[in-house]
Amino acid sequence: MPGRRSEQEGCPAVGPIGGCFGYIPKDSLVQVTGYVPITSPSGPLFPGILTHMPPRESDSDSLAAEPLHPSCARPTMANSVAHAGFFCMGTRCHIVVSGVPQEEADPLIRMVKKELERVEDLLSWFRPHSEISRINREAPAAETAVDEELMDLLLACRDAHRRTGGAFDPTLRPLADEPDPDRRLELLAEFGMRHVRLDPDRGTVRFDSPRIRLDAGGFGKGYALDRAAEIVRRCGFRDALLSLGESSITGIGSHPAGSGWPVGIRDARHPNRLAGEFRLRNASVCTSGTFQTGSDGTPRPDPHILNPRTSQHVRDLLTVSCMSGSAMEAEFWSTALLVLPFDEWRALEGPSSDLQAQRFAYSDPAGPPDCSRHEWPSRMSAGMETDKKAEAPADPERSNDTLFHPQTVSAP
Amino acid sequence: MNRREFLHTVRALTANGLVMSAMPWFDVFAAPPAAASAASDRVRLGFIGVGSRGRTLLLNVQSFQERLNVEIAAVCDTYPEHLERAVALTGGAAQGFDDYRRMLQEGPALDGVVIATPLHEHAGMTCDALEAGLHVFCEKAMARTLPDVRRMYDTSQRTGRILQIGHQRMFNPVYLESMERIRRGDAGAITMLHGCWMRNTEWLFYDVPGGRGTPLDRQRNWRLYEESSAGLLTELGSHHFQVANWVLDAEPEWVMGSGSLNFYTDGREVDDNISLIFRYPGGVHFTYECLNSNAHNGMNFQVFGHKATYELEANKTYLETPPEPPALRRLIHSIETGLFETIPIGGATWIPDQPVEYGGDYISEDYQLNDTQLSLEAFAGFVRRGQAPSELTTQGYLSSVWTLLAEQAIKTRQAVALPPEYRI
Numbered sequence: 001m002p003g004r005r006s007e008q009e010g011c012p013a014v015g016p017i018g019g020c021f022g023y024i025p026k027d028s029l030v031q032v033t034g035y036v037p038i039t040s041p042s043g044p045l046f047p048g049i050l051t052h053m054p055p056r057e058s059d060s061d062s063l064a065a066e067p068l069h070p071s072c073a074r075p076t077m078a079n080s081v082a083h084a085g086f087f088c089m090g091t092r093c094h095i096v097v098s099g100v101p102q103e104e105a106d107p108l109i110r111m112v113k114k115e116l117e118r119v120e121d122l123l124s125w126f127r128p129h130s131e132i133s134r135i136n137r138e139a140p141a142a143e144t145a146v147d148e149e150l151m152d153l154l155l156a157c158r159d160a161h162r163r164t165g166g167a168f169d170p171t172l173r174p175l176a177d178e179p180d181p182d183r184r185l186e187l188l189a190e191f192g193m194r195h196v197r198l199d200p201d202r203g204t205v206r207f208d209s210p211r212i213r214l215d216a217g218g219f220g221k222g223y224a225l226d227r228a229a230e231i232v233r234r235c236g237f238r239d240a241l242l243s244l245g246e247s248s249i250t251g252i253g254s255h256p257a258g259s260g261w262p263v264g265i266r267d268a269r270h271p272n273r274l275a276g277e278f279r280l281r282n283a284s285v286c287t288s289g290t291f292q293t294g295s296d297g298t299p300r301p302d303p304h305i306l307n308p309r310t311s312q313h314v315r316d317l318l319t320v321s322c323m324s325g326s327a328m329e330a331e332f333w334s335t336a337l338l339v340l341p342f343d344e345w346r347a348l349e350g351p352s353s354d355l356q357a358q359r360f361a362y363s364d365p366a367g368p369p370d371c372s373r374h375e376w377p378s379r380m381s382a383g384m385e386t387d388k389k390a391e392a393p394a395d396p397e398r399s400n401d402t403l404f405h406p407q408t409v410s411a412p
Numbered sequence: 413m414n415r416r417e418f419l420h421t422v423r424a425l426t427a428n429g430l431v432m433s434a435m436p437w438f439d440v441f442a443a444p445p446a447a448a449s450a451a452s453d454r455v456r457l458g459f460i461g462v463g464s465r466g467r468t469l470l471l472n473v474q475s476f477q478e479r480l481n482v483e484i485a486a487v488c489d490t491y492p493e494h495l496e497r498a499v500a501l502t503g504g505a506a507q508g509f510d511d512y513r514r515m516l517q518e519g520p521a522l523d524g525v526v527i528a529t530p531l532h533e534h535a536g537m538t539c540d541a542l543e544a545g546l547h548v549f550c551e552k553a554m555a556r557t558l559p560d561v562r563r564m565y566d567t568s569q570r571t572g573r574i575l576q577i578g579h580q581r582m583f584n585p586v587y588l589e590s591m592e593r594i595r596r597g598d599a600g601a602i603t604m605l606h607g608c609w610m611r612n613t614e615w616l617f618y619d620v621p622g623g624r625g626t627p628l629d630r631q632r633n634w635r636l637y638e639e640s641s642a643g644l645l646t647e648l649g650s651h652h653f654q655v656a657n658w659v660l661d662a663e664p665e666w667v668m669g670s671g672s673l674n675f676y677t678d679g680r681e682v683d684d685n686i687s688l689i690f691r692y693p694g695g696v697h698f699t700y701e702c703l704n705s706n707a708h709n710g711m712n713f714q715v716f717g718h719k720a721t722y723e724l725e726a727n728k729t730y731l732e733t734p735p736e737p738p739a740l741r742r743l744i745h746s747i748e749t750g751l752f753e754t755i756p757i758g759g760a761t762w763i764p765d766q767p768v769e770y771g772g773d774y775i776s777e778d779y780q781l782n783d784t785q786l787s788l789e790a791f792a793g794f795v796r797r798g799q800a801p802s803e804l805t806t807q808g809y810l811s812s813v814w815t816l817l818a819e820q821a822i823k824t825r826q827a828v829a830l831p832p833e834y835r836i
Contacts, residue, residue, distance in 0.1 A: 085734050221761075245762045255746070271756065292761050319759070
C-alpha cells in the first residue's frame with residue numbers, strides 16, 4: 001500500500017521503530033519513517049500522536065512514551081545541546097535536542113529529516129507526484145483510492161472543519177487565487193469541505209465540485225511535526241524542541257533549567273520583542289498569519305488567507321497562535337481562528353482536546369499588538385497537558401476569554 | 413549594485429586587505445589616479461581590430477572617455493567596412509589604418525592599444541606594441557600557441573609595459589562580492605567547481621559565399637578553424653578557466669578531456685562540443701562543458717562548498733542549510749548556560765528571500781554594471797599610472813596556457829600537466 005512502508009513487528013502504538021538509537025544498524029534507520037496509524041483505546045485516531053500517551057509516573061513534566069527497550073533510557077548530560085537546520089516544506093526546519101552531544105543526535109536528526117521529507121512528498125501542493133496532487137487530479141472525476149494515512153488525514157480535516165464551524169477549510173486555494181472579489185463571491189457555493197466525499201470503508205475520496213482542490217497548507221506542517229516528535233521520543237530522546245518555519249513549534253520534555261519549553265511569539269513589527277508566550281509541555285504552538293516572515297524578520301503579505309464565509313481575503317496584519325498537545329490540531333485552529341472575529345470564537349464547538357489560542361492584531365503601527373486569548377478545556381478523558389489552566393474541570397459550556405496587554409519585554 | 417555602491421564595496425574590501433591580497437587589480441577603483449582634464453593628461457588609445465568585439469570595446473571606452481579624459485586617437489582594421497564604421501563612431505576624430513604596424517610607426521602618439529583581432533594574430537601585434545613602448549589590452553585568449561603565449565608574457569615583463577587580457581569577470585561586481593564571501597568561508601570548503609557554456613548556434617559571425625572552408629570564411633569566421641582558433645576552448649572556455657584559477661587561488665595539476673564535432677559537420681574544424689576535467693591541488697575538480705547545439709543549461713559557473721553553492725554567472729547563492737532564526741542562538745545559549753528564559757522564536761512562517769524552491773539569493777542586489785566597461789576603465793587607469801599589478805597579467809597567462817593544454821589533452825586523450833618551461 002502506498003505510504004505504508006513499515007509492516008514489521010514493532011511498537012504497538014506507532015509501529016516499528018527499529019530499536020534504540022545508536023544501537024541499531026544504520027541500514028535499519030530508514031524503516032523508522034513511514035506511516036503507521038496512531039491508535040488509542042480512549043479516543044479517535046486523531047488528533048494527535050501525543051495526546052494518547054500516558055504520562056510517566058516518574059516524570060511529571062514529560063509525557064513521553066517509554067522507549068522501546070529499557071536500554072534506550074540514557075543519562076542526561078547537563079547543558080549539552082545538539083542542533084541542526086535544513087530546508088523542508090518550503091521553509092526551514094530546526095531541531096534542538098537538549099542533554100546530548102551532537103554526534104548522538106545526528107542520526108536522529110537524519111531520521112526526522114527523512115520523515116519530514118516523506119510527509120512533504122505526500123502533501124506538497126507544488127509537487128506533481130505528491131498524493132495530494134494525485135487526488136486533486138483524479139478525485140474531481142472519479143472515486144479515488146487513498147491510502148490509510150491520507151484517509152486519516154482527510155477525516156481529521158473533516159472533523160476540524162465541523163468543529164471550527166467551517167472556518168478551517170482546506171479546499172479553498174483555487175478560490176483564494178481568484179483575484180476578482182465578485183467572481184469569488186459567485187463561486188463560493190462551489191467550494192467547501194462538504195464537496196469532499198469520503199468513504200473510509202472503501203478508502204476512497206471523490207470531489208463533487210470540479211473546482212475544489214485540497215491544500216495541506218493549513219495542517220501539513222503540524223502533521224509533519226507530530227510525526228517528527230513521535231520519532232524523537234520513540235528513539236529515547238527526552239528533551240527537544242522542533243520548529244518548522246517558526247510557525248509550528250513542538251516542545252518535547254523540558255528545557256534543562258525549568259519545566260517545559262517557554263516559547264515566545266515575536267512581535268511582527270519588532271522581531272526582538274515578545275508579543276505572547278506559551279509554555280510547551282509536550283505540546284505544540286502553531287501560528288497562522290496574514291503575512292510571512294523574511295530573513296530580516298519583517299512581515300511580507302501572504303495573499304492566500306481567505307475567509308470561507310465571505311470569500312474575502314483577510315488583509316489586516318494579524319496572527320493567531322494556538323497551543324495544543326497535537327501540532328496538527330494547533331494548526332487546524334490557528335488557521336480557522338485567523339479568519340474569525342474574536343467575538344465568534346466562543347460560539348464554536350471547539351477542539352477535541354485542550355487548546356489555548358492567542359490573537360495578535362497589529363492595528364497600531366507603532367505600538368505592540370492588541371492581544372486576545374481564549375482557552376478550550378479538554379472534553380476528552382485522554383490526557384494531555386498544555387498548561388496548568390488546563391486542569392480546570394472539563395465543561396463544554398465553559399469558555400475562558402481574556403483580553404490582556406501583551407508583554408512588551410524587549411529582548412536583549 | 414550601482415557605481416557608487418560598487419566603489420563603496422571596493423574600498424571596504426581594500427580596507428580589510430582582501431583586494432590587495434587576492435584581487436589587487438581592484439585597487440585602481442579604490443584609489444583611482446586623478447584624471448585631469450588637460451590635453452597633456454589625456455590617455456591616448458589606439459584600437460587594433462574593430463569588428464564585432466572591437467566595436468563593443470570601442471563603444472565602452474567612449475562611454476567613459478570624457479569622464480576619465482581618454483582619447484581614441486587611432487583605429488585599425490584590415491576590413492574596410494569595419495574601419496570606416498569605427499572612424500565614423502569617433503566622429504572622424506580617430507585616424508584610420510589598415511595595417512597595425514603603420515599605426516604604431518606612423519600614427520599619432522599613443523599610450524596604449526586595445527587589440528581585438530583573430531586569436532592567431534594577437535601575439536605579433538601585442539609584442540610589437542609592447543616593444544613600441546605601449547601598454548596593451550588584448551582580448552582573450554592570449555594566443556594560438558603556447559610559445560606565443562609565453563612570448564607575450566615575457567615581452568611585457570621585459571618591457572615593463574602593462575599587458576591586460578580581456579577577462580572582464582575579473583572586474584565584475586558579482587564576482588568581486590562572491591570572491592570576498594568565498595574567501596571568508598561562507599561557502600565552506602570548496603570541493604568542486606562546475607562550469608558550462610551552452611548555446612544553440614551555428615556560431616557564424618558572417619555569411620560567406622561558398623560557406624565553410626573558403627579562404628574568405630577562414631578569415632571572417634576565423635573561430636571555426638584550427639589555424640586561427642581553438643574554438644570553444646579559447647573563445648568561451650578561457651573565461652571560465654580564469655575564474656576557476658581565481659576562485660581556488662591555484663592553477664590546475666592536470667587537465668583531461670574530450671571533444672568532437674557531432675552536429676555542425678559543415679566543414680568547420682573546431683569541436684562543437686567539449687567536456688573537460690581540471691584537477692586542482694587538494695583533490696578538487698573543475699568540470700566544464702561547452703555545446704553549440706543546445707542552449708538549455710546556458711552559461712553557468714558553480715562553486716560547490718560544503719556550506720553553500722555560488723552560481724557566479726547567475727548571481728545566485730544557495731545555502732546548504734537555511735539561515736538560523738534570529739533567536740535560535742539565544743535558545744541554544746540558554747540551554748548551555750541553564751538560563752530559563754522565554755525566547756521570541758515563534759511567529760509567522762519564515763519563507764526564503766527568493767520565491768524559488770528553497771531559496772537562492774542574489775549575491776549582488778540590483779547589479780547593473782557592465783564588467784567590460786569596468787575592465788576598460790581599469791585599463792585606462794593603469795595606463796595613466798603607468799603600471800598595473802602583476803596578477804592582472806598572470807591571471808590571463810595561466811588561463812591561456814591551460815586553455816591550450818586542454819586542447820592538447822583532447823587531442824592526445826591524455827591527462828596533460830604544465831610543461832616546466834611554461835611555469836612563471
